Amino acid sequence: MKKKITISTIITIFFLSFSCREKENSNKTNSMIDLNIRPILIEQIKSGNDPSYGGFDDYGEKDLNALVLIEAKILNNNGYKKIDTKLFNQKVEEIFDRNIDQNSKNKYIKIETYSDNKCNKKLIYAPYTADAQYLYITKKQQFITDFHALPQVLDYLKLYPELSEYEKKDIEIYDAVENTKVRASQWKDNLKELTQEREKNILTIVNRNKYLFNDDKASFAWLKFNDDKFLNDLVKIFGYVKDEKLLSFVLSKNINDEQEFCKILWNHKCDRKAIFHQEVFNLVKTYDEKKRHDFLDNLSLKIINLKKIITENPEITFSQKAELLGKIAYNAEKLAQLDNYQTYQFFKTLNEDVFQKEFEKQNYYNIQDFKEVYDEAKTGGINFAE
Numbered sequence: 001m002k003k004k005i006t007i008s009t010i011i012t013i014f015f016l017s018f019s020c021r022e023k024e025n026s027n028k029t030n031s032m033i034d035l036n037i038r039p040i041l042i043e044q045i046k047s048g049n050d051p052s053y054g055g056f057d058d059y060g061e062k063d064l065n066a067l068v069l070i071e072a073k074i075l076n077n078n079g080y081k082k083i084d085t086k087l088f089n090q091k092v093e094e095i096f097d098r099n100i101d102q103n104s105k106n107k108y109i110k111i112e113t114y115s116d117n118k119c120n121k122k123l124i125y126a127p128y129t130a131d132a133q134y135l136y137i138t139k140k141q142q143f144i145t146d147f148h149a150l151p152q153v154l155d156y157l158k159l160y161p162e163l164s165e166y167e168k169k170d171i172e173i174y175d176a177v178e179n180t181k182v183r184a185s186q187w188k189d190n191l192k193e194l195t196q197e198r199e200k201n202i203l204t205i206v207n208r209n210k211y212l213f214n215d216d217k218a219s220f221a222w223l224k225f226n227d228d229k230f231l232n233d234l235v236k237i238f239g240y241v242k243d244e245k246l247l248s249f250v251l252s253k254n255i256n257d258e259q260e261f262c263k264i265l266w267n268h269k270c271d272r273k274a275i276f277h278q279e280v281f282n283l284v285k286t287y288d289e290k291k292r293h294d295f296l297d298n299l300s301l302k303i304i305n306l307k308k309i310i311t312e313n314p315e316i317t318f319s320q321k322a323e324l325l326g327k328i329a330y331n332a333e334k335l336a337q338l339d340n341y342q343t344y345q346f347f348k349t350l351n352e353d354v355f356q357k358e359f360e361k362q363n364y365y366n367i368q369d370f371k372e373v374y375d376e377a378k379t380g381g382i383n384f385a386e
């Protein structure tokens with residue numbers, strides 16, 4: 001029976017062969033990869049992997065630089081194609097709502113993955129932990145990555161077996177609470193789990209980038225089964241709804257949760273604009289009649305709570321709230337018209353003078369039949385069968 005060759009083994013073999021060629025050519029061990037990676041790897045091994053005892057406290061830009069050097073090779077070896085710089089910048093802005101400033105000296109853009117902090121653009125270098133789940137965009141190499149420690153993407157014991165010397169001595173930390181010394185965990189302690197984590201990290205970096213920047217269908221399929229949180233975040237946190245297959249996947253996953261469903265219908269951008277996602281209703285129009293009807297049934301049950309969620313949001317103006325609710329109701333009524341349904345009366349939830357005055361003030365958002373649908377639906381609904 002043949003032994004399975006893992007992705008991390010392939011990457012390790014690549015680096016080992018690279019290192020061997022360097023030794024043959026120059027009879028030196030300080031190849032370019034050693035100069036950029038080996039010293040940093042040593043420090044990370046000596047620090048251990050226990051964030052509760054400061055294992056990641058000394059990480060900085062140099063650690064991310066080394067990681068990016070490794071991952072650039074991983075991506076290249078797995079078929080990732082760098083795209084035109086202008087197109088890459090456009091995609092970053094479209095997907096993450098971030099503008100790449102080519103005049104900035106910073107090599108990276110840090111992306112917050114929590115909705116409450118997504119507009120925090122301050123660049124800090126913090127490895128991925130429960131408290132720091134940042135994405136980093138590398139401008140030069142043109143890909144996105146989590147900030148992993150090198151052992152989380154590289155089999156350091158195969159590449160540099162001599163570095164095991166740095167893990168022979170325990171890492172002892174004084175615990176003030178317990179008033180005693182405790183042993184902090186090291187990378188060697190859970191090699192089986194580390195191998196599995198490494199495999200997942202490599203597959204994740206490859207498939208995220210091939211999906212986003214190479215439009216790779218196989219990568220999208222992998223993400224759906226293995227990294228669906230990332231796909232959900234693209235839509236619900238960053239408001240990326242241009243990809244119909246992505247939107248369809250996320251919509252189906254969140255339609256029964258009012259709070260999460262609301263995040264799909266609109267997005268609050270960092271310029272303080274609240275953007276309605278017309279793409280959701282454009283997608284539902286392509287559904288068959290039964291599926292459209294199910295969507296409208298679901299929306300009709302949520303419309304009161306959706307109104308409450310939006311109107312109680314302190315971060316957007318009343319004008320923006322009225323526009324969001326008005327466009328949701330209008331598009332829902334138009335969907336009902338497609339199949340001559342007369343039971344949906346979404347505008348009745350907005351049958352208040354304050355909304356009517358705002359709609360008039362905004363010229364009904366320049367939608368030709370908005371006023372007609374609003375006037376008829378708010379008083380009892382249109383009998384579309386007549």
